[in-house]
Amino acid sequence: MTFKGVIDSFGENSLGHGPYIKIPDTIFEAMLKLSPDKRIKCTLNYLVTVSRAMSPKGDFHYILLNKEVLKLANVTISDTVNVELQPDQSKYGIEITEEMEEVLFSDPEGSTLFHQLTPGKQRTLITIVNKIKSSQLRIERSFVILAHLKKLKGQIDFKILQQDFKDYRNKMRF
Template sequence: MSELIESITYHTTLEYFNWSTWYYHFPVDSATTKKLSSPDHKRVICLVNGEVKMNSALMPWGDGSYIMVNKKIRERLGLKEGDPVTLQLKKDTSEYGMPMPESLQVMLDQDDTGSNYFHALTPGKQRSLIYLVSKVKNIDKQINKALAILDHLKDVNGQLDFKLLSEKIKEYNNRSNLT
């Protein structure tokens, strides 16, 4: 992965939090955390065991941080609690902290009002919407979801409501199933 050429190689283990929301994570020591983050920038590109690339945040924890890891990635890599991992970490200097799907970018380029609402959202909410589009592999479905997102943002004057957004996406999915 050429984009990780100037990365820091870091050895850690998969650990478990007994929290209600997130359980599994990779601890990162304070020295590495300080090299890769600042008070206003905590996003990193993380390559796990040379196989799986994740766009992540260094979440503060004591003097260091941790990187959350989901079930899909743990299963893909066959990781269990306590397993050693090698991370290649690099500051993520991209605009959104994760790749922007072309389908969403095209919709934003074509819809000034929707784009203004999208760009007025917090970076975390922008990433959530980018993720909603990018997790869909079919390009037509990505476009459909992007249209639903922008329509929702215009309906609510940029005040993102995930419950209403979910309903809007279902509405758009039903429309596309009729054609």
């Protein structure tokens, strides 16, 4: 489904600042039938496709963007963009790197704990790995995440996880 949307930005609120696109009600209702979990793939100006959720705000629904997406789509706040929405059929509602998939496959205990997390927490951890450009670092991050889950018996403490990443990197240095 396609429509023309305007890039807008939330003022300061509990979500913080953020560029977004309002979804027309008719498009939202039609997409909800195709994707009841509200996970979609959004393509802007035929240039960049991102996995997102259709989120509610008052009496409308929107797609939250970020500065990086705006830069890739070569747009700014108040620009009109071509928007294409389609259901996100991926397993996690976001693309997962091959490296993380392999680490999950190679560690059944860690994989079980990972899959017991809520889908949102799974996506957050996948995003942490997806941000890394180096294949080796993606593997390392994936291993550290699963070790963290095992250490905390299936729980996540992001402050401790950040320290776990640092400790692992420091341990690898000579």
